[in-house]
Amino acid sequence: MPPNSLQSILDHSKLELTTAPILYRCEPIWSWKVESLSDHAILLILDGRGKLTVDDQQIDLRQGLCFFLKPGSKIEAQQNPSYPLFLFLAQFQNLDTSQEDAERVGQNFESLFIRNVRNLEPLAELVASRQPHDTLFEDAIKMLVRIIVSEATHHSGNFDSRTYEALYAIENDLARKWTVADLASEAEMTAGSFARSFKRMMNEPPIHYVIRRRMEEAKRQIQQSSLPIEEIAINLGYDDLTFFRELFTSRLGQSPESLRLGRTL
Missing domain, CATH: 2.60.120.280 (Regulatory protein AraC)
Incomplete structure (x- = not known):
């Protein structure tokens, strides 16, 4: 509106x-x-x-x-x-x-x-x-x-209360290996209907949103906590530290290690 x-x-x-x-x-x-x-x-x-x-x-x-x-x-x-x-x-x-x-x-x-x-x-x-x-x-x-x-x-997005249930599930379990089918089940929608509704609401596909939120949370934890980077990666669903490091660097333009070294203490 x-x-x-x-x-x-x-x-x-x-x-x-x-x-x-x-x-x-x-x-x-x-x-x-x-x-x-x-x-x-x-x-x-x-x-x-x-x-x-x-x-x-x-x-x-x-x-x-x-x-x-x-x-x-x-x-x-x-x-x-x-x-x-x-x-x-x-x-x-x-x-x-x-x-x-x-x-x-x-x-x-x-x-x-x-x-x-x-x-x-x-x-x-x-x-x-x-x-x-x-x-x-x-x-x-x-x-x-x-x-x-x-x-x-x-x-602003086109709010849909059913799609929101999937969004809420993501936010409460970022580490889960989500699939579109899993998220559609949370929303009680078919996979196709859910994917279209999610993109209208959030302006990106659901799995893209999951990855972006994981990277945002990883950045927050790297900057604000003293947890080892490997532990942060595992807590967000990434068992392969090399893959996590490459994904983080491609999304944020710097490695997790350089971000931690450059943070304000």
Whole structure:
């Protein structure tokens, strides 16, 4: 869905935070209920699962989903305790907005799926660290909204809840030797239908995604841990260290060893 309301905010409005933004790993009993939302809100799901009800319309909460909620909406949200939510929530007013824009912005809530939601986490952390009247807040929140709009325009996927089950399975077992048939089974789809749906959602074939995520995780562990590179490779499903090293180098442009030597300690 085109983010018309968010784009309108960027073009015509000044944002004023009304409560402290939240970056929150939810407790098992977490829930959120508002009879009438007093301000605009952005709800970004960074991880986990749950349910969101907006004016009697129920939506599944999944990693990568972002919601722009309008004032006056009745909101109820719960998480699945087995998959705790990690979310970002910011509530704000729009200032310097014409009546026409205000009416258009407030018509409906918007939702979109962002493939690379991990890229937004550092900026969400920055926004959440600002105080309500901090002069840096407006720049930070506006930058976050701008990136969400950009992601929605250029990098958003066609969310499919069945395909997401396979995506979630990958993220929770990167080392498994996944096949398209295995992933299609997780999604309860035929292999052909699943492969097409996954590519529409993630803009790459499923096995390409598995390899890319393994390399990203390998890079993270090499930079942030002291685990031997061979152990990192084995933990990510690569028993052949030579093959792992060649794949890593071809994907990231440097060997695992050179990355480790060059990291900031």
